[in-house]
Amino acid sequence: MPSHPRRTTLATVAASAGVSVATVSKVLNGRREVAPDTRTLVQSLLVEHGYVPRSSHPDRADGSATVEMWLDDMCAYSTEVVKGTIEAGAESGVAVVVTGTKDLAGGGASWARDLVAAGRRAVITLTNGPTAAQLAALSRVRLPVVVIDPLNLPDAPVSSVGCTNFAGGLSATQHLLDLGHRRIAYLGGPATTAVNQARMQGFRAAMEAAGVPVPPEYVRTGGFCYPHGLQEGAAVLDLDPTPTAVFAAGDESALGAIQAARARGLRVPEDLSVVGFDDTELATMTSPQLTTVRQPLREMGAVALRTALRLAAGEKIDSRHVELATELVVRGSTRAADLSEAHL
Known part of the structure; x- marks a missing residue:
């Protein structure tokens, strides 16, 4: 927040209006013995100066804060x-x-x-x-x-x-790499947002460190919600070669990707490993339960x-x-890759 300006007083408003402090007080208290034009002027100056009555100031301690x-x-x-x-x-x-x-x-x-x-x-x-x-x-x-x-x-x-979005993206991708996956797709949020960029850069950092190239079509961005995961999950699963794993930057989009896989007759995790991000209650309500990056x-x-x-x-x-700090929570939606299918 910017540094706080000095608090406006009744005297400040009165001086601007050319009236007495008592007159300003009467306007504040709804008293009738103030001329309409004067009342309108004082009310406009109270708003202009951002006057806040002491009785309603945010540092009060009357139990109603x-x-x-x-x-x-x-x-x-x-x-x-x-x-x-x-x-x-x-x-x-x-x-x-x-x-x-x-x-x-x-x-x-x-x-x-x-x-x-x-x-x-x-x-x-x-x-x-x-x-x-x-x-x-x-x-x-x-x-x-x-x-x-x-x-x-x-x-x-x-x-x-x-x-720690970058660290979360890194740990999710490293988990899939450790399981032997090399064809890993990323389903991210809005492309230009800092949150998506951090999670995606964590994904790319892990892939680069492992010497695994990322085809451009394996990276999809747009949203963290279920419909996005369903749509973009379908898009990457229709590619040739098909990814063996997906890191979705949100639990809801991960569930969308799982549904897209099932619609194509693919099993999770036997045919496709999926990792989410958030660790909401949805992660334990799906079958199999979702491996995900836990945000506290x-x-x-x-x-x-x-x-x-x-x-x-x-x-x-x-x-x-x-x-x-984020934390990887391993559940049932990931498993070791079939080495005969894992490499490009």
């Missing part, structure tokens, strides 16, 4: 992060209010002031972060922002919490909540971006 959490949609991945955030909030005595980004209204000064008036102490996003207008408005009312697992690191100095999703939510509260309290943090 909350943290706002934005997310694009509720899926297996986001559910785990939200659970971790809420649990950490409960331990800190702070409630977490979850809002869908489609339900967000505005982005200007009055919108940000309403958040503060409602008792919000900070904003946590499980999206690609707030817009520039939202960030500016939140900064004016001194509401810190923490972004969880951003697709791209924000341009503005916003605090964020993520995971609940811990990411907890770290974001604690970071947000520290920022709201005016404390300094050691780093604006924190990466938590």
Whole structure:
């Protein structure tokens, strides 16, 4: 977050309006003995200056403080992060209010002031972060922002919490190489996002270190969801030669790839080994259970909540971006390659 501007006072607004502090106070309190034109002028200046009443300031301690959490949609991945955030909030005595980004209204000064008036102490996003207008408005009312697992690191100095995506991609691919696979395809997320780039570079680093070339058509990008895994999984499985293994950069896309294999009469893991990324509850609900790279999703939510509260309290943090370690979890969707089919 940018450095916080000096807090606007009633005297500042009164001087700008050319009225007394008492008049500004009457407008704030809804008193009727103020001329309509004067009331309109004062109200506009309150918004322009980003005035926040002391009684609703985010560092209050009246027991009604909350943290706002934005997310694009509720899926297996986001559910785990939200659970971790809420649990950490409960331990800190702070409630977490979850809002869908489609339900967000505005982005200007009055919108940000309403958040503060409602008792919000900070904003946590499980999206690609707030817009520039939202960030500016939140900064004016001194509401810190923490972004969880951003697709791209924000341009503005916003605090964020993520995971070791490169290391995760490296370990997933190394696992398949250790099993003897050489024809390994990569199904990634949106091509230009930092998250996808890190996981894909981990994949390429492992392949290059093993001296295994990667045909361009073996690398597919576009999304982390099930339909993408189904579509792009079908595309790589229709290639000749067919991959013997797939590293999908999300659990949902990995399940899509498994379904694409079954539609072609291929068995997992006998004919195709599949590795995912996330380790959501979906990984243990499929058959066979999914080998995947575990992101510490609940811990990411907890770290974001604690970071947000520290920022709201005016404390300094050691780093604006924190990466938590990933871990490969081996289950039933991978097995040793048939050496007669493994090489190009």
